[in-house]
Amino acid sequence: MTGEHGKPPVKLSLPLEYQQDLFNELRSEDELVLLARGLGLLRVVINLLHSFDAAGNNLIVVVGADERENGWIGEALAEHAAVSKSSMARGLSQVNTDAMSVGTREKMYSQGGIFSITSRILVVDLLSKLLNPETVTGLVVLHSERIVATSIEAFIIRIYRQLNKQGFLKAFSDNPEPFTTGFSPLASMMRNLFLRKPSLWPRFHVTVAKSLEGRKKAEVIELEVPMTDGMRDIQNAVLECVEVSIGELRKADTGLELDDWTLDSALHRSFDVIIRRQLDPIWHRVSFRTRQIVNDLTVLRSILHALLTYDAVSFNKYLDTILAAHQPPPGSTRQNQSPWLFLDAANTIFETAKRRVYSGKPTEEESPASSNAFPDSLRPILEEQPKWSLLAEVLEEIEQDNYINPIPRDDSNGTILIMCSDQGTCRQLREYLQNMHVHPAEDLQEDEEDRKPSAMFMMRRKLRNYLGWKRDFARVSASLFAENQKVLDGFTDQRENPNGYRGKGPPNKRRRTRGGAASAGAGRPINSSLQMAEDKESQVASLMADIQPTDADAMQKDEVAVDSLEDMEDYFELYDMNDLLVIHPYDGDMDEHVLEEVRPRYVIMYEPDAAFIRRVEVYRSSHEDRNVRVYFMYYGGSVEEQRYLSAVRKEKDAFTRLIKEKGNMALTLTLDGAAPTDPQEQFLRTVNTRIAGGGRLAATAEPPRVVVDVREFRSSLPSLLHGRSMVVIPCMLTVGDYVLTPTICIERKSVRDLISSFKNGRLFNQAETMLQHYKHPMLLIEFDQNKSFTLDPFADNSFEKSIKSADDSRDLQSKIVLLTIAFPRLKIIWSSSPYQTAEIFAELKNKQDEPDPVKAVQIGLGMGEDPYEQQSFNTTPQDMLRAVPGITAKNMMRLILEVGDLREVSNLGEAELDEMIGREAGRQVHRFFNRSVFDE
Numbered sequence: 001m002t003g004e005h006g007k008p009p010v011k012l013s014l015p016l017e018y019q020q021d022l023f024n025e026l027r028s029e030d031e032l033v034l035l036a037r038g039l040g041l042l043r044v045v046i047n048l049l050h051s052f053d054a055a056g057n058n059l060i061v062v063v064g065a066d067e068r069e070n071g072w073i074g075e076a077l078a079e080h081a082a083v084s085k086s087s088m089a090r091g092l093s094q095v096n097t098d099a100m101s102v103g104t105r106e107k108m109y110s111q112g113g114i115f116s117i118t119s120r121i122l123v124v125d126l127l128s129k130l131l132n133p134e135t136v137t138g139l140v141v142l143h144s145e146r147i148v149a150t151s152i153e154a155f156i157i158r159i160y161r162q163l164n165k166q167g168f169l170k171a172f173s174d175n176p177e178p179f180t181t182g183f184s185p186l187a188s189m190m191r192n193l194f195l196r197k198p199s200l201w202p203r204f205h206v207t208v209a210k211s212l213e214g215r216k217k218a219e220v221i222e223l224e225v226p227m228t229d230g231m232r233d234i235q236n237a238v239l240e241c242v243e244v245s246i247g248e249l250r251k252a253d254t255g256l257e258l259d260d261w262t263l264d265s266a267l268h269r270s271f272d273v274i275i276r277r278q279l280d281p282i283w284h285r286v287s288f289r290t291r292q293i294v295n296d297l298t299v300l301r302s303i304l305h306a307l308l309t310y311d312a313v314s315f316n317k318y319l320d321t322i323l324a325a326h327q328p329p330p331g332s333t334r335q336n337q338s339p340w341l342f343l344d345a346a347n348t349i350f351e352t353a354k355r356r357v358y359s360g361k362p363t364e365e366e367s368p369a370s371s372n373a374f375p376d377s378l379r380p381i382l383e384e385q386p387k388w389s390l391l392a393e394v395l396e397e398i399e400q401d402n403y404i405n406p407i408p409r410d411d412s413n414g415t416i417l418i419m420c421s422d423q424g425t426c427r428q429l430r431e432y433l434q435n436m437h438v439h440p441a442e443d444l445q446e447d448e449e450d451r452k453p454s455a456m457f458m459m460r461r462k463l464r465n466y467l468g469w470k471r472d473f474a475r476v477s478a479s480l481f482a483e484n485q486k487v488l489d490g491f492t493d494q495r496e497n498p499n500g501y502r503g504k505g506p507p508n509k510r511r512r513t514r515g516g517a518a519s520a521g522a523g524r525p526i527n528s529s530l531q532m533a534e535d536k537e538s539q540v541a542s543l544m545a546d547i548q549p550t551d552a553d554a555m556q557k558d559e560v561a562v563d564s565l566e567d568m569e570d571y572f573e574l575y576d577m578n579d580l581l582v583i584h585p586y587d588g589d590m591d592e593h594v595l596e597e598v599r600p601r602y603v604i605m606y607e608p609d610a611a612f613i614r615r616v617e618v619y620r621s622s623h624e625d626r627n628v629r630v631y632f633m634y635y636g637g638s639v640e641e642q643r644y645l646s647a648v649r650k651e652k653d654a655f656t657r658l659i660k661e662k663g664n665m666a667l668t669l670t671l672d673g674a675a676p677t678d679p680q681e682q683f684l685r686t687v688n689t690r691i692a693g694g695g696r697l698a699a700t701a702e703p704p705r706v707v708v709d710v711r712e713f714r715s716s717l718p719s720l721l722h723g724r725s726m727v728v729i730p731c732m733l734t735v736g737d738y739v740l741t742p743t744i745c746i747e748r749k750s751v752r753d754l755i756s757s758f759k760n761g762r763l764f765n766q767a768e769t770m771l772q773h774y775k776h777p778m779l780l781i782e783f784d785q786n787k788s789f790t791l792d793p794f795a796d797n798s799f800e801k802s803i804k805s806a807d808d809s810r811d812l813q814s815k816i817v818l819l820t821i822a823f824p825r826l827k828i829i830w831s832s833s834p835y836q837t838a839e840i841f842a843e844l845k846n847k848q849d850e851p852d853p854v855k856a857v858q859i860g861l862g863m864g865e866d867p868y869e870q871q872s873f874n875t876t877p878q879d880m881l882r883a884v885p886g887i888t889a890k891n892m893m894r895l896i897l898e899v900g901d902l903r904e905v906s907n908l909g910e911a912e913l914d915e916m917i918g919r920e921a922g923r924q925v926h927r928f929f930n931r932s933v934f935d936e
Contacts, residue, residue, distance in 0.1 A: 030170055044172075056112075221632065
C-alpha cells in the first residue's frame with residue numbers, strides 16, 4: 001500500500017478483501033467495528049497502528065489491551081517495521097505499572113509513539129495534564145463491549161473528547177452479544193464511546209463470505225463420537241437436576257422475567273452469572289433456598305463440563321470433593337444441603353461415576369441368586385474416554401497419509417496441531433499419547449499387531465493416586481472435624497447461661513422435642529445424614545493389590561512437575577517442525593499466532609470451537625500455498641454439541657438484531673464530552689454569597705474542583721463527579737479520599753471495605769488523622785446501586801442462619817456506634833449509589849471555598865516524607881498478612897520492607913523470623929505456616 005501525500009509505501013499483512021475494505025474504512029473515519037469472532041480483529045488493529053507508526057510524529061494511545069495482547073501487538077509492530085523498513089516507526093511502549101515514575105512517563109509521552117496504558121494510570125495522567133489530551137493523535141479502544149457509562153474507559157474517552165476535537169477515535173469488539181441487551185443498546189454504547197457510526201462484519205457478510213469461500217477451502221472431516229452408556233446416564237441425570245433447579249427458581253416469587261430461564265439457555269457459559277445479575281437488586285429478599293439453587297446451577301454446569309473433559313478417575317474424585325463441600329458444618333443439626341443432592345438423579349450421578357472406575361468382583365461361591373449381596377472385593381473398570389481411541393486412529397491415519405505421500409506438496413510443515421479447551425485437557429492428552437502403547441503384564445501375551453492403543457497404564461496410575469488421595473482426605477477431614485468439635489463444645493459451654501436467652505425462647509416457651517433433650521442437643525455424625533456408601537478397607541486393599549505397578553510401569557518416566565532449566569544447552573534443542581505433535585489450548589486471538597508460527601498440515605480439534613474454525617478459514621484463505629486438513633471431533637447428542645450450536649446461533653441472532661437496530665437508529669449526536677449545563681445555572685453555581693464578617697458578593701468563572709486520591713480511580717465516583725462539571729484533581733493523599741473544601745475531608749468506604757477496615761483497625765486510624773487536620777471530617781458509606789440499601793437484609797423465616805452470620809449485620813452496626821462514640825465530630829454519610837454520592841458532594845460544595853491541592857497533599861506527611869512512597873505496596877497481601885497470628889502493625893512494616901511477597905514469608909525459617917519481628921511473634925508465624933493438617 002502506498003502512503004498518502006507521497007510518503008514511502010507501508011507494507012500491510014491484509015491479504016483478504018474484507019480486511020482491506022475494513023482497513024480503508026478505518027483510515028477514513030471514526031467508527032465502532034464489530035467483527036465476528038475468529039475473523040482476525042487484532043490483525044486489523046495491528047495494521048492500522050503500523051500505518052500510523054510508520055508515518056512518525058504521532059502519539060497514539062491503546063486502551064483496554066490485556067498483557068498477552070500487548071505482547072503480540074508489540075512483536076507484530078516490530079516485524080512490520082522491519083518488513084516496511086520504516087525508520088520513523090517506534091513500536092509499542094507499555095505503561096502498566098505505578099513503579100514507572102512521573103518523570104519517566106512525561107518524557108516518554110513527549111517523544112511520541114504508540115502507548116498501551118492501563119486505564120487507571122491513563123485517567124490520572126490525563127487529568128493531571130501529564131499527558132495533554134490535545135497532543136494525542138488518536139485513541140484506539142479494544143474490548144469496547146466492556147465499556148458502560150460509569151466505567152473508567154468511558155471516563156477516559158470523555159476527557160479526551162472534551163479537550164481534543166480533532167484526534168481520531170476508533171473502537172473494536174469481537175463480542176456482539178453484550179450489544180444486544182437492554183433498550184436500544186447499540187445507540188447507548190455509541191453515546192458512551194462518543195461515536196456516530198457502527199460497522200458490522202458478521203460471518204455471513206457478503207465480502208467476508210466471498211473472501212473465505214471463494215478460494216480453495218480447508219479440508220474438514222467431521223467426526224461424531226458416541227458417548228458411553230455411563231456418560232450418557234450421568235449427562236441425563238445432571239440435566240434432570242438442572243431442570244428441577246430451574247423449576248424451583250421459577251416457583252420462587254422473584255418478580256423477574258423468567259422466559260429465558262430454560263434448560264437450553266442453562267447450557268450457555270454465563271447462564272448462572274446472568275441469573276445472579278438479575279437477582280442482585282433483590283438479593284436481600286431472596287430466600288436462602290433460592291440462593292442455594294443459584295449456586296447449585298454453577299456446580300451442576302461444572303459437572304457437565306467435567307464429564308466430557310476429565311477422565312473417569314478424575315471425574316469421580318471431583319464428585320467426591322463436591323459431596324464433601326456440600327456437607328453441613330461439623331456439629332450442625334440443620335438440614336441445609338443442596339436440594340439436588342436428594343434427587344434420585346443425584347444418586348445416579350455418583351453411583352454411575354463410581355462404576356466407571358471400579359465395581360464389585362463376584363466370587364466363585366456366589367450364586368446368581370445372591371447377586372444383591374455386597375461383594376467382598378473390588379475390581380478396576382477404568383472406563384476410557386471415547387475420544388481417546390478415535391484420536392489414536394486419526395493419528396494413525398495421518399501417519400499412513402505421510403507414508404504414502406512423503407514429499408510435501410506445499411509450504412506447510414508436517415506438524416500435527418491438537419487444539420483443546422484448557423491446560424488440564426492438554427496434560428491429559430499428552431500423558432495418554434505418551435503411554436497409549438504401554439500395556440499391563442497380563443496383556444503382553446497378545447500379538448504385537450493385535451494390541452490397540454490403550455489408556456490402561458495411565459488409568460491404573462491415576463487410580464492408585466486417587467485411592468491414596470482418598471485415604472489422606474479422610475484423615476484431614478477427621479482431624480478438622482475433631483478440632484472444630486472442640487471449638488463448638490467450648491462455645492456451647494460458654495453459651496449455656498441460665499440468664500441468657502439469646503437465640504432461643506425463654507424456658508417456659510420452649511417447645512418439647514420428640515425424643516427428649518438428649519436427642520435435641522446431640523451433634524450430627526461426621527458425614528451428616530447425606531452419605532454415600534463407603535468402600536470397606538478390605539475392598540480397597542484388594543483393589544490396590546490389583547493395580548500394583550508392574551515392570552512395564554517402572555520403566556516409564558515420571559511426570560516432571562518443575563524444571564529448573566539449568567544446563568539448557570545440554571538437554572534442550574529446537575524441534576524439527578516436520579515431525580512434531582503440538583497440543584495447545586484455545587486462547588482467543590492468540591490461536592491465530594499459533595497457526596502462523598506452527599504452520600500445521602493437520603489440525604485436530606479435540607473439542608468444538610466456532611471461533612477457531614473461522615481462524616483456520618482465514619489462515620487457509622490467506623495462504624494459497626498451504627494445505628490444511630482439519631479433524632473436527634465432538635460427542636454426538638451431548639451438551640458439548642448443543643453448546644457449540646447454541647453459541648453459533650446466539651452470535652448470528654445478535655448480529656441480526658444489531659443490523660436491524662442500525663437500520664432504524666437515529667443519528668447519535670454527541671456533545672464531545674461536555675455536560676449539558678444552563679449558562680445561568682453555571683454562573684449561579686460560582687457565586688460566593690458568604691458575606692459574613694465584612695465579605696462581599698463575588699462571582700468567579702472557575703468551576704468547582706475536588707481533590708481525589710489516585711487510588712480512588714478504581715471506583716466510578718470520580719467519573720460521575722467529572723460528569724457534573726467538577727474539576728477532578730488526582731493527588732496522592734495521606735489523609736482522606738476526597739477533599740471537597742479546605743475544611744471538609746471525606747473517607748469513602750463500600751460496605752465490604754468498611755467491614756475489612758473494622759477488622760484490621762485501619763478505620764480508627766483514618767478517623768483519628770482526619771479529626772487532627774480537618775474541621776469537618778466525614779465517613780461516606782456507599783452502597784452498590786444494584787443491591788439493597790441496608791446493612792440488615794430481610795431475614796428468611798424458613799431458614800434460621802447460623803449464630804455467626806445472623807450476628808454479622810448487628811455486629812457491624814455496633815462497631816459503627818462505637819466509632820461515633822469514640823469520634824463525636826465524625827459525620828457519617830449514607831449513600832445508596834455513586835450517583836447519589838455525586839449529588840451529595842455537589843450540595844456539600846455549594847457556596848463553599850475551593851480546596852488547595854498542594855495543601856491537601858502535604859497534610860499528614862512528616863518532614864521530607866514522599867507521598868508516593870507507600871504506593872508500591874499492595875494492600876491486599878497486607879490485609880492477608882495482618883490475619884496471621886503474631887503479626888502486629890509495628891512488626892508488619894519491617895516484614896514488608898525485608899521480604900518480597902507472602903510466599904517468601906511462608907518459607908522463612910524460625911531463626912530468620914526471630915531476627916525480623918522477635919522471638920515470640922516469629923514462633924507464632926512459623927507455627928502458622930508450617931502446621932500440618934494431618935496433626936490432631
